[in-house]
Amino acid sequence: MKNPIAEKVVDFLKNYPPFNSLNYQELLHIASEVKVLYLEKGKILFQIGDACHDSFYIVASGAIGLSVTSDAEETLIDKCDEGDILGLRPFFAKNNYLMTAKAREESIVYAIPIQIFQPYVFANHDVMSFMLESFASNTRNPYDKEHRGKLISENIIYKEQQADIQYFQSIQYSKEPITASPEAIVRDIAQMMTDKLIGSVIITKDDFPIGIVTDKDLRSKIATGHFQISTTAAKIMTSPVVTVPEDLSLAEAQVYMLKYNVDYLCVTEDGSDKSRVRGIISENDLVVAQANNPGVLIKEVKRAQSAKDLKRIREKLSELIQTSITKDIPVSHIMNISGEINTAITRRAIDLAILEMGSPPARFAWLSIGSQGRKEQLLLTDQDSFLVFEDVPQDKYRDVKDYFLRLARRTTSTLEKVGYFLSPDGFVSSNMMWCKSLTDWIKQYGNWINTPGENSEVINTIFFDYEIAFGETSIEEALTEIIFKNAKGNKLFFDYLGNDALRKPPPLGFFRQFLVEEEGENKDMFDIKTRALTPLIDAGRLLVLHQNIKGINNTYMRFKQLAIADPRNSELFLNCAEAFLTLSEFRTVEGLKNDSSGQFINLEELSKTDKVKLKNCFIPIKEVQELIKSRFKLTYFS
Numbered sequence: 001m002k003n004p005i006a007e008k009v010v011d012f013l014k015n016y017p018p019f020n021s022l023n024y025q026e027l028l029h030i031a032s033e034v035k036v037l038y039l040e041k042g043k044i045l046f047q048i049g050d051a052c053h054d055s056f057y058i059v060a061s062g063a064i065g066l067s068v069t070s071d072a073e074e075t076l077i078d079k080c081d082e083g084d085i086l087g088l089r090p091f092f093a094k095n096n097y098l099m100t101a102k103a104r105e106e107s108i109v110y111a112i113p114i115q116i117f118q119p120y121v122f123a124n125h126d127v128m129s130f131m132l133e134s135f136a137s138n139t140r141n142p143y144d145k146e147h148r149g150k151l152i153s154e155n156i157i158y159k160e161q162q163a164d165i166q167y168f169q170s171i172q173y174s175k176e177p178i179t180a181s182p183e184a185i186v187r188d189i190a191q192m193m194t195d196k197l198i199g200s201v202i203i204t205k206d207d208f209p210i211g212i213v214t215d216k217d218l219r220s221k222i223a224t225g226h227f228q229i230s231t232t233a234a235k236i237m238t239s240p241v242v243t244v245p246e247d248l249s250l251a252e253a254q255v256y257m258l259k260y261n262v263d264y265l266c267v268t269e270d271g272s273d274k275s276r277v278r279g280i281i282s283e284n285d286l287v288v289a290q291a292n293n294p295g296v297l298i299k300e301v302k303r304a305q306s307a308k309d310l311k312r313i314r315e316k317l318s319e320l321i322q323t324s325i326t327k328d329i330p331v332s333h334i335m336n337i338s339g340e341i342n343t344a345i346t347r348r349a350i351d352l353a354i355l356e357m358g359s360p361p362a363r364f365a366w367l368s369i370g371s372q373g374r375k376e377q378l379l380l381t382d383q384d385s386f387l388v389f390e391d392v393p394q395d396k397y398r399d400v401k402d403y404f405l406r407l408a409r410r411t412t413s414t415l416e417k418v419g420y421f422l423s424p425d426g427f428v429s430s431n432m433m434w435c436k437s438l439t440d441w442i443k444q445y446g447n448w449i450n451t452p453g454e455n456s457e458v459i460n461t462i463f464f465d466y467e468i469a470f471g472e473t474s475i476e477e478a479l480t481e482i483i484f485k486n487a488k489g490n491k492l493f494f495d496y497l498g499n500d501a502l503r504k505p506p507p508l509g510f511f512r513q514f515l516v517e518e519e520g521e522n523k524d525m526f527d528i529k530t531r532a533l534t535p536l537i538d539a540g541r542l543l544v545l546h547q548n549i550k551g552i553n554n555t556y557m558r559f560k561q562l563a564i565a566d567p568r569n570s571e572l573f574l575n576c577a578e579a580f581l582t583l584s585e586f587r588t589v590e591g592l593k594n595d596s597s598g599q600f601i602n603l604e605e606l607s608k609t610d611k612v613k614l615k616n617c618f619i620p621i622k623e624v625q626e627l628i629k630s631r632f633k634l635t636y637f638s
Contacts, residue, residue, distance in 0.1 A: 006031040016083040018130035035111040039103035047100040055111040056087040062107025066099045171250045177280040179204045182234035189213055189233055200264050203237045207276050209266045211237030245271030246278055253281055294337045301344040307417035310345050314418050317341050321378055322592050331581040332556055339375025346469040353410035361400050364389040365471035373467040374553045379591040379598055383420040387429035388475050391437050404435050442482050449486040452496035464541055465553050487545050494546055498632040501538035506622040507531035525600035528587050536580045539624045555580050576624050579617040
């Protein structure tokens, strides 16, 4: 007998991935179990903290908003329209929902039971890929380029993103698994498991895994009397054992356990049961891995009592960055995570200094500048900062400034012990030039903007890339207002910044060869920071100041915002944004590989493909510099 509702659902699902990878009969089987939900405007489908439902959802009509709550304020971060999927968390995570889904208008939603859909995920490669990519990229539909969901990192960092990035890190597991032969007596295996406090023993033959004995086997087969405790492992073992390759991610491990309904995975050299055993992954390892995510690192930072504690956390962050890049997590996500943790470390260093010195004599703001101010500090590079304290009576000025200089020295010393070396240019809050009152800072920026080059050889442009790390946001906001007020329509200032941005030409010579260092210890190396990243950083800064775009410091996000503000040049700005991420990844990989700043790259170590990829990044650099030359009518270098 025909089911008209199910057939209507099939007609809808077949138009959207991943359902368009399934045949009609498969879709009909799924559709017959679908629940049709009508949601009035404002009705909540699920909310933060709810236990995961036994279904996920696809919007049939209307719109569902996804929001998070931060500091008691609800923030909309995405909107799901017709054909968009939401609520995928139950496929990969066992924790509760970390977002709220609420109807923004009258909506119809199809609830698809996970138990019904799961077999098609495991049996169909395209469906599996879609689900993993959706979860990894935080998009509703990773294949829909025109109707792509916002990346969470393009807003602000949330627990959802912190958790999800961890699902694609390499999982830590026991690399010293206990093994036994199939002839081993179960009593001896049980005693071994008790002595070593483990829940499983891998059964091997000729060093290859053929089965596994778990505590569950002992309960269901021995404790029930089905087998004698004197029997051999071969009689009670679960066989075959599920084998997986090394360097498995948390998400992949969860998929395997769900697919085969097991609590243990045997890690082998090549992922098959025809190679040697290298380790064992337990369900408990998955629980531990989920606890060791960026959110946990930030909590650890808040509890840190010394520079040593903070250094240990920063080392964990380096590991997270390295494995994130290996797992192809978007660099924009990694930057956001890293930026939040770096800022938390700075904030805690200031906290510790205040605990030692006592309460500050005036309100103040500690502002990180440079790469940390732009939230682009993936590697352990230098620390740049300045400090602004509120205006105080003249007779108290010296004492107040003295307190903040001492506070800054303690803080920068702590950060130096963590691994952030002092700025070689002296751009740190412990330098008396960069620790002063709000009025003095307003004068300083006024000089830079209104008389560029008159009182100093260069404008210290990184001071226009700042992010508050500690203190009063009202002080930062007051400074920002003055900067944009002075910069608006200031031709002299923008001419100066424009010429400064053009001082670094595109990094290719006349014959499209890389421009490399000609002498010194880095001879024949490519300076990716100075020749490629800095031109994009300078261009992004110049253009957002000129467009009066406030509150966006990250170079990638600056170009994304410029693409919205200036539609005529949107393609160029989007290309600049992607080029910046690619170049950042090249630098980070180099830095992690050689435990360096990653500034200088040995081109001989790059593959032909990587060289082409690198050269392609130089095209938007040249084009955006041409745009700057044209927009600001620059015909010479000052």
